[in-house]
Amino acid sequence: MKKKIIAPSLLSADLAFLYRDIEMLNNSDADWFHIDIMDYSFVSNISFGGLFIQYVKKYASKPIDVHLMIFQPERYIKQFKQYGADHIHIHYEACIHLNRTISYIKENGMKVGVALNPHTPILLLKDIIKYIDFVLLMSVNPGFSGQKFIIQTYKKLKDAKDLISKEQSSALIEIDGGINLDNSSVLFKNGADILVSGSSIFSASHPTKIIKKMKSVY
Numbered sequence: 343m344k345k346k347i348i349a350p351s352l353l354s355a356d357l358a359f360l361y362r363d364i365e366m367l368n369n370s371d372a373d374w375f376h377i378d379i380m381d382y383s384f385v386s387n388i389s390f391g392g393l394f395i396q397y398v399k400k401y402a403s404k405p406i407d408v409h410l411m412i413f414q415p416e417r418y419i420k421q422f423k424q425y426g427a428d429h430i431h432i433h434y435e436a437c438i439h440l441n442r443t444i445s446y447i448k449e450n451g452m453k454v455g456v457a458l459n460p461h462t463p464i465l466l467l468k469d470i471i472k473y474i475d476f477v478l479l480m481s482v483n484p485g486f487s488g489q490k491f492i493i494q495t496y497k498k499l500k501d502a503k504d505l506i507s508k509e510q511s512s513a514l515i516e517i518d519g520g521i522n523l524d525n526s527s528v529l530f531k532n533g534a535d536i537l538v539s540g541s542s543i544f545s546a547s548h549p550t551k552i553i554k555k556m557k558s559v560y
């Protein structure tokens with residue numbers, strides 16, 4: 343799979359002009375659409391439901407990367423497939439039967455990622471890293487856009503790379519939260535494959551330029 347992927351998070355889009363923002367991303371260098379689903383329980387915020395994914399899917403010309411910040415995500419896997427998800431990330435902290443849920447997501451024809459909160463060590467993925475497509479490292483505490491990047495993520499990135507190579511896994515490393523032009527290049531250089539970015543892209547006067555710059559590693 344292609345690396346140095348930028349996945350803009352629609353949490354920061356202007357929802358009154360969603361179609362305009364989808365078209366902007368279709369015509370940009372962005373690779374995926376990242377959609378954050380929250381349940382006001384695992385995180386203290388509510389965002390979108392499946393209908394939102396359905397509408398985005400209708401117009402998006404790129405894969406839909408769904409980040410489930412919900413407890414017991416196994417309850418809704420089939421529905422998210424029907425709504426149009428191409429990838430599903432479930433949180434390690436929110437899913438008791440991780441192995442079974444990973445298989446279930448794959449059986450439903452989607453790629454699967456496991457997301458880790460900033461406090462959760464990579465080592466906990468040792469026995470499943472071979473069976474997943476992505477490791478999603480949260481570089482902020484999940485729930486909101488516009489937060490500050492947690493600096494310990496660099497060490498976490500190194501740990502993730504080491505575990506992936508030790509276990510001969512092909513999982514790609516995705517990083518989510520507080521990503522901007524000051525840290526995107528160094529994250530890619532240090533082995534990140536996918537960067538999710540919300541507020542830095544959508545608050546810019548020329549979002550497509552930011553996306554282009556984020557993809558150029560210098």
Ligand code: DX5
Pocket residue numbers: 351353354376378409482483484485486487488489518519520521538539540541542
């Ligand atoms: C946070 C979400 C992120 C968020 C990123 O819980 O998972 O995807 O939208 O937004 P920024 O880039 O503004 O931190």
Ligand code: ZN
Pocket residue numbers: 351376377378409518538
């Ligand atoms: Zn996210």
